[in-house]
Amino acid sequence: MSAVNKKRVSIVRIIVIILICIFTFIYLVPLLFVIDTSFKPWTLIKEWPPRVFFKPSIAPYIRIFTARTVFPPGTKLTQEQIDNMTWYQKIVYYETNEEIVRIGDFPSRFANSLIVTLISTAFTIILATFSAYAFSRFNIKGKNDLLFFILATRMLPAVVVLIPVFLMFRKLGLADNQLGLIILYTAFNLSFAVWVLKGFIDEIPVEYEEAAMVDGYTRFQTFWRIIIPQSMTGIAATAVFCFIFSWNEFGFAFIMTKSRAQTIPPWLPYQMGVLGYDWAAAAAGAVLFIIPALIFTVLLRKNLVRGITFGAIRK
Amino acid sequence: MFNRRKEFSSTEIQYRALSDQGLIRLFILPTIILLVVINIFPLFWSLVLSFSNFTAKFPLVWGKNPRFLGIGQYIKLLTDQAIWEKFITTAKYVVLSVGGEMLLGFGLALLLQIKFRGREIITTLLVLPMTMSPVIVGLMWKLFYDPNWGMFNYLLGLGKIDWATDTRYNLYAAVIADIWMWTPFVMLLALAGLGAIPQYLYEAAEVDRASWWHKFTRITLPMVWPLLLVALIFRTMEAFKVFDIAMGISGRGATAPQLLSIHLYDTAFVTWKTGIGSALGYIVLVMIIAITNIFIKYLNKAKQ
Known part of the structure; x- marks a missing residue:
């Protein structure tokens, strides 16, 4: 050239x-x-054209965490009263002239999201590791059919399954119950986890196990002492994927939970009216909610392709 | 479509496999049982319900609720003009969003073929929207679209268009958000495909002084095609079912785009027409299977 x-x-x-x-x-x-x-001060919220640069305020984050009432017009707080306030009470008072009455619904919804996601992820990984190992290492009658069956359960439109599950759970008292959601999410993620984990276990050379078994290990010991440690990266990546799926899930949670066990996705978008069109607080809630998913995406970047294709493509 | 690994053929393993039947059952059964209880059993239950006028709002009384109607519900649904309109809206949504994602995603992947420092950071940044919750993405776009204080109209100089609730625009509002969220998916798959093309093919073409266009249509496109089809299959299936992005932006009911999937939710869980909802669910299921099968046929052809 x-x-x-x-x-x-x-x-x-x-x-x-x-x-x-x-x-x-x-x-x-x-x-x-x-x-x-999410950092916009109250006075700038309705400004047009929208301003991008301003002195950031933490008040929207305090507002999403709390329920408040407005001080009646003309109320003058004495200096002593103001001095007795905590820092967050002061911020809210100065910005929107409000008094914090109690903690809002956000923390409990967030906790529900965390509990449901973490426990269902743990269940999924435990069940899937056993199954994936068996599918990877043994000749099982009708194995490919079983694997296809497992995959197919994931591809169904959720609503078809959801109607009977809803009836079933209502009967069993699992509607608006964290355990109900945990069971649903475990089943929902299981097919994915089995496929991806099988891919990871397939990559571990069988010779390791053969050598161990010659040394007198039982089948279970080789599984426990060799497969588990060797596939730790795969297990971690799969777990993170399951976490993201459950964390983000909307459809099931929307139908199955109303208040007690409600997670963030079915709750936050419907707070716009309740928050009195407090866009900044809604934005703050959204930011807090997406942070875990964003962090995990960055951690996962090497295994993303593998995950989104159910282990079909291994870069 | 998925890798099938060869079974281990060493006699050693096969011999041991026979002695491990108990272990296999112990390892696999819990998974299968859970999937049968939560997925397969409900699937059949839905099918039964779809032949009845059952409503979950009232207690179960055999003969009245549910009363069995045979295929009556299906005939009613398939001859309903309103359902067909919703079907067309859904098809529009699928074609526009998946089409946009394929073009944009593949284009981005082609550009990202250039190796430069920070390429990985750029890729990771572009992938971020994909792992957010769809309904929260919908909420974020609702904020972004807002005609009174959002940035979207302002940045594009569009005036006061109410993207979220104006029925002329809300479908496109959802399409744009869907494209934003899922373009990275196509991009990642296309990148994986492009990365797997052997470099010597290009070098050979270079020797032959092939034009850029020639190289693109004769080497790049045929080599990535199978992976693009995989992306297409995944995205089409999902876009057909998706409702959370649109619901996050426009809510439900009259302000929401008239998608089949949103209607399905409303029928089953808002107006509580459980039976007819199940029937509609089955129609959607059959449609998805049909479309996917057509694509998979193409995929198998492309792989040969």
Whole structure:
């Protein structure tokens, strides 16, 4: 290639790289806007055109955590009363002239999300590791049919399954119950986890186990002492995927929970009216909720392709 | 579509496998039982319900609730003009969103073929929307779309269009959010496909002084095609069922885009027409299976 040509190629290259960076920024604008909004002071919320740069306020985060009442107009608090306030009470008082009455629903919904997600992930991983190992290492009659059956359960439109499950759970008292959601999510993620974990276990050479069994290990011991430690990365990646799926799930939670066991996804979008169109607080809730998923995405980036194709594509 | 690993053929393992039947059962049965109870049994129950006028709102009285109607519900649904309109809306949603995702995702993957420092960071940043909760993505876009203080109209200079609740636009509002969320999915698969193309093919083409277009249509496209089809299958299936993005943006009922999946939820759990909801669910299920099968046929052809 001539020198001129080479130079032209490198200029094109730089331009394309710059374009990619600009595109990435534009692509993330909706996300950045929501993060930006979650720090907006009350007085700027309804401003048009929307302002992007301002002195950030933490008040929206306090508002999403609390239930408040407005001080009656004309109320003058004495200096002593103000001094007795905690820092968050002060912030809310100065910004929206409100008094914090109690903790809001957000923390309990968030806790529900955490409990349901963590426990269902643990169950899924335990069941799936055993099954994946068996599917990977043994000749099982009708194995491919069984595996296909497991996969097919994941592809069903949820509603078809949800109607009878709802009737069943209502009968058993599992509606609006954390245990009900945990069972549902475990079943929902199980097919995925078995497929992905089987892929990881397939990659461990059988020779390890053969050697161990020659040394007198039983089948279960080889499973426990060799397969589990060897597939730890795979187990961790699968667990993170299950966490993300359950954390984000909306349809089941929307139908199955009303208040006591409700998680964030069916709760937050319907708070707009309740929050008195407090966009900043809604944005704050959304930001808090997506943080775990974002962190896990970054941790998972090497295994993402494998996960989203159910282990079919192993980069 | 999925890798099938060869069974271990060493006689040693086969011999041991025979002696391990108990262990196998212990390891597999819990999974199978849970899936049967939570997925398969309800599936059949739904089928039975779909032939009846059962409503979950009232207690069960045999002969009255449920009363069995045979295929009456199906005939009623399939001859209902309103359902067909919803079906067309859904098809529009699927074609627009999946089409947009395929084009944008593949385009991005092609651009990201260039190796540069920070490429991995860019890829990770672009992937972020994919792992957020769809309904929260819907909420975020609702904030972004808001005509009174959101950024969307302002940035595009569009005036006061109410994307979320105006029935002329709310379908497209959902499509845009869907594309935003799922383009990274296609991009990741396309990147995996592009990365697997052997470099010597391009070098050979270079020797032949093949044009860029020639290389693209004769090497790149045929080599990534199977993975693009996989992405297409996954996305089409999901887009057909999806309702949470649209619900996050527009809520339910009259303000929401008239998607089959939202209607299905309303029928089953808002108006409590459990029987007819099940029937509609089955119609959707059959449609998804049919469409997926067509794609998988293409996929198998492309792989040959």
